[in-house]
Amino acid sequence: MSAPLKTGQQLVPIAKFRPSMRGFDCEVIVLETALPTTTRDGQTIHTFIVADRTGSIMMNIWGNDGKYIHNGDIIRIENAESKLFKGFLQLTTARFGKIKRVGEETMLFKEHPNFSEMQWVTEEESLAMAPPEDGQC
Template sequence: MAVPLRLGQQLTSIAKLRPSMRGFDCEVIVLETAAPTTTMVTGQTIHTFLVADRSGSIIMNIWGDDGKYIRNGDIIRIEGAEAKLFKGFLQLTPAKFGKFKRVGEDTMLFKEQPNVSEVMWVTEEESRAMALAEDGKAKV
């Protein structure tokens, strides 16, 4: 049985995520689990998952040991999530004081495409520089 939303709680869909969004809630199903990695600097473990909802999919990272309890098919509700860019690609993670919990398994409609983590995001400055470079090439 799924855990009901709190009164007034709104869930943000994956398709609506943009870089630097913070403090939103979302609910996703875990499609794939990658092997955990450890950071060189702090030695913290990062658990990486491909997750999805009705609007698409995204890479989700969980820092620390809590990620080792998440399995494929788990439905996870994140309260206080962040959408961050890592090497130009969008990823989902609980914020520093955010929380996540398992609210079900295997019973959620989802779409694997579009995978918003496959879209390369560029800053406005990078976009302007690329436009100027293209203009310069066209005039030559």
């Protein structure tokens, strides 16, 4: 059973994530765990595929917090962010975000659509791809 929400707290489903969203809360189940990677400056990044009832997404956790997260864990992220990395949407925590394990293996979820597999384009890129307004190419 999941931990109760704080008064006024609302969880944002994965399907509502958009590039550059900040400061939202969400609750997901961990489906897959990848081996951690280390950046050139020595930072550790833990990567997961997580899901909720609306779809799945790649989640990156920087630092040591990720080593405590396992497949089947249901985690609540407070002060989450969704960011584009190489044109693909990812979930992460803000600098002062909190990750809390609230259960395990008892959450309805959908693996598809995987929102990290969708290519996102900026508004400028979208306008550049649009045909001219006068209908001539």
